[in-house]
Amino acid sequence: MTDPDFKDVERLEALFADVRDAEAPTLSSDLTARLLADAQSAQSTPQNRQERARWRTWIGEIGGWPSVGGLVTAGIAGLWIGIAPSAMAEDLWASLTGESYEVAILSDWDVFEVETDG
Amino acid sequence: MAVAIAMALATAANPGWGRGGRLCPTPIYPYARGLRDVTEPAASPDWDRDAELLLAYAAGDETVASALVASLAPAVLAQAFRMLGDQAEAEDVVQDALMRLWKIAPEWRRGEAKVSTWLYRVTANLCTDRLRKRRTVTLDAVAEPEDPAQSVTHKLQDVARHKALSEGLAQLPERQAQAVALRHLEGLSNPEIALIMGIGVEAVESLTARGKRALTAILAGRKDELGYDND
Numbered sequence: 001m002t003d004p005d006f007k008d009v010e011r012l013e014a015l016f017a018d019v020r021d022a023e024a025p026t027l028s029s030d031l032t033a034r035l036l037a038d039a040q041s042a043q044s045t046p047q048n049r050q051e052r053a054r055w056r057t058w059i060g061e062i063g064g065w066p067s068v069g070g071l072v073t074a075g076i077a078g079l080w081i082g083i084a085p086s087a088m089a090e091d092l093w094a095s096l097t098g099e100s101y102e103v104a105i106l107s108d109w110d111v112f113e114v115e116t117d118g
Numbered sequence: 119m120a121v122a123i124a125m126a127l128a129t130a131a132n133p134g135w136g137r138g139g140r141l142c143p144t145p146i147y148p149y150a151r152g153l154r155d156v157t158e159p160a161a162s163p164d165w166d167r168d169a170e171l172l173l174a175y176a177a178g179d180e181t182v183a184s185a186l187v188a189s190l191a192p193a194v195l196a197q198a199f200r201m202l203g204d205q206a207e208a209e210d211v212v213q214d215a216l217m218r219l220w221k222i223a224p225e226w227r228r229g230e231a232k233v234s235t236w237l238y239r240v241t242a243n244l245c246t247d248r249l250r251k252r253r254t255v256t257l258d259a260v261a262e263p264e265d266p267a268q269s270v271t272h273k274l275q276d277v278a279r280h281k282a283l284s285e286g287l288a289q290l291p292e293r294q295a296q297a298v299a300l301r302h303l304e305g306l307s308n309p310e311i312a313l314i315m316g317i318g319v320e321a322v323e324s325l326t327a328r329g330k331r332a333l334t335a336i337l338a339g340r341k342d343e344l345g346y347d348n349d
Contacts, residue, residue: 005338008335008337008341011334011341011346012330012334012337014346015337015344016302018276018280019200019279019303020302020305022200022276024195024196024199025195025199025205026192027187027212031191031195031212031213032191034213035183035191035216036183036184039175039183039186040180040183042223043183044176044224046178049178049224
């Protein structure tokens with residue numbers, strides 16, 4: 001983009017000043033009434049506030065949102081390891097106990113019912 | 119992957135963790151944190167009366183909404199009008215912005231961003247959304263702003279100029295349009311804009327400079343319409 005002409009810059013500055021100094025519309029009584037009606041409809045009920053306060057207290061007690069994030073991470077990681085354990089985890093278990101386990105969570109579960117009787 | 123999912127869940131659960139997006143109730147700017155300590159006396163210059171009223175509203179006080187409307191709505195209306203050049207659209211923006219405020223009230227945390235700062239950001243975003251939609255319709259199809267005193271020539275000229283500026287802003291990238299409007303129409307300083315937009319001062323300077331250069335080029339093609347050379 002080429003540098004704008006000095007006159008063009010001056011014109012833009014004048015335009016900014018005009019719009020900045022222009023009289024802004026005032027808040028009409030109709031708009032005020034709509035805003036207050038919105039405020040009333042959006043205000044939460046005492047029950048909602050109690051519920052929210054209970055959650056906030058619980059989250060605070062376990063250490064705040066970072067702890068919730070940690071819990072979720074640990075949960076998902078645990079679930080993932082349970083579904084698809086790495087060979088290393090199986091080998092470690094076998095070397096500690098001398099036994100090896102195989103847990104099949106889904107093998108007997110015919111999710112899409114593709115097996116037909118007989 | 120699990121970490122990414124957990125972070126996404128935690129961010130969704132608490133929008134205050136976001137990068138300061140559109141609906142972020144308490145934008146996490148480095149500057150905004152600790153703007154006011156909770157223990158500061160009410161007379162402190164950083165004390166935010168609107169935030170106290172908003173907390174009272176969230177706690178169920180039905181009487182404070184009118185005080186909040188009286189305190190906040192005129193400034194939102196003026197900002198939206200300056201950016202859009204259309205009173206009806208500006209009024210819609212006021213209603214949208216305050217509805218977001220009412221909804222976010224229960225999550226508001228005392229001592230972080232000021233309500234007015236948050237509203238500057240929401241209003242700027244709502245206005246650029248509308249400006250972007252205007253790009254998809256032909257400029258001539260945009261309604262002529264209402265003018266109560268059309269008989270006065272210079273008033274008509276003012277309306278035409280305001281419309282031209284608004285259409286020029288609509289052609290800029292959103293962030294540039296916001297930075298230019300906050301700097302040159304709202305008269306805010308670069309650090310204030312940085313706080314509102316959740317970016318650094320240097321980024322504001324860059325956005326403003328590029329936006330202004332582009333706007334100058336856009337409006338250079340409409341200089342006869344602007345009529346400054348005849349004044």
